[in-house]
């Protein structure tokens with residue numbers, strides 16, 4: 001149980017956290033989220049994902065007044081949308097409590113599962129469903145996205161751009177408003193404070209000013225289509241070479257405009273399609289890097305490797321050299337605060353009191369400095385390896401007593417070069433010994449050296465993927481709009497939707513909640529994948 005100072009208190013009778021009204025403070029009551037959700041009907045995509053599950057759990061838990069949530073899920077080869085919803089979503093830890101509370105029948109009365117895919121026009125909804133829902137959905141919440149940083153360009157476009165186009169069409173056809181989940185990192189390579197007021201249409205990170213019209217989303221999509229057609233002309237679609245070529249093409253094009261990867265480049269284009277749709281009532285919610293839950297549905301809940309999980313596991317396993325900025329903050333946010341932020345934005349949109357863009361981030365109010373993370377992670381690794389009884393004793397001693405440290409990118413490159421030279425030397429010696437004494441004696445050592453090198457290369461690639469967040473960029477996302485929306489709520493709303501990034505005790509959160517959450521929820525899954 002965490003000692004975290006929180007506006008929620010533990011109710012031992014109900015067995016759950018509840019808001020401590022004294023600490024939540026007073027809202028201005030300019031609109032009421034509870035009233036906006038009362039008898040409302042929402043359509044949610046992305047409910048099988050990390051953010052989507054917590055969002056759905058928060059929606060059902062905090063707003064029993066809701067009439068209906070339509071959940072759009074794609075079918076898999078061997079599972080219908082309905083089967084996926086009941087096994088992957090309802091049976092998952094974030095939703096178990098609400099499932100037990102409402103029962104399966106209660107859930108069926110409130111939640112309608114429809115099969116759909118953002119890759120298809122109108123998200124693949126059947127004509128009957130479209131007729132059934134027309135005029136009866138108040139808001140579409142699009143929490144679906146392809147979160148991989150450097151997938152083949154066409155795959156990223158399919159969900160993050162064309163998928164958004166299909167969501168827009170769907171919202172228009174249903175006569176619904178749209179709340180779209182994007183990412184703060186659409187800002188790209190910039191420094192300083194990133195405003196929520198930057199114009200979305202025509203945006204690209206290297207844009208000089210609002211008159212700079214070099215980036216046009218239609219022209220850009222034509223370029224992308226031509227590039228994809230060129231790559232796929234010679235080979236079959238799933239050809240490995242074609243995939244690699246398109247992976248490279250996406251990253252190069254993103255960097256050309258100043259984005260850090262294909263993911264943020266395509267997410268930005270998705271946003272641009274929304275803002276230029278005449279008559280569409282929308283808002284765009286941009287979370288920073290989403291991390292383990294602070295308290296809801298349970299402290300430390302996490303899934304997947306889209307968060308900082310790989311890094312947390314690597315530092316826990318004893319990786320020592322960390323290329324992080326000393327003077328900038330790392331923009332992360334717990335997933336339950338993301339759910340709170342999205343629901344606040346949805347309520348504001350329903351009330352017609354929304355801003356166009358909401359950043360959901362923490363550094364503007366409560367910065368988390370990366371060198372502290374290295375210290376927290378190092379402490380945890382020291383503790384873990386000091387008490388380990390298994391594994392190589394010498395390696396455990398090294399992991400327990402050699403400090404994790406911050407380095408510059410140049411220092412890291414020099415250390416890597418030295419390490420690889422050393423490994424080359426050992427490789428050469430082992431090859432020589434193999435020639436002298438034969439494969440049977442030396443082969444196992446060579447095999448283990450190869451495995452070590454593979455492991456090191458994987459670690460290096462992971463660290464490199466996170467360099468834009470940890471080292472290169474020094475920015476703070478402004479979060480005035482979500483604070484303003486939260487201030488407009490009623491006191492009763494604020495008891496359900498607690499927005500309090502300023503109160504996070506990062507040391508306690510990182511060591512006792514986030515790291516333990518990753519070790520509990522992610523490590524066993526990762527171990528299973530590695531074993532198989």
Ligand SMILES: NC(=O)c1ccc[n+]([C@@H]2O[C@H](COP(=O)([O-])OP(=O)(O)OC[C@H]3O[C@@H](n4cnc5c(N)ncnc54)[C@H](OP(=O)(O)O)[C@@H]3O)[C@@H](O)[C@H]2O)c1
Pocket residue numbers: 045046047048049050051052073074116117118119142143144145146147158159163181182183184267286287288289290291304306307
């Ligand atoms: N995780 C982060 O750190 C982070 C940070 C900022 C913003 N975001 C944004 O938050 C949203 C959710 O992210 P997440 O972390 O929850 O990702 P996630 O765990 O990978 O979940 C992605 C969700 O999108 C769905 N999806 C993807 N392509 C789809 C398609 N063509 N049709 C229908 N559904 C599709 C997935 O469904 P399947 O189960 O069928 O694959 C899944 O439900 C994304 O828009 C992302 O850009 C995430």
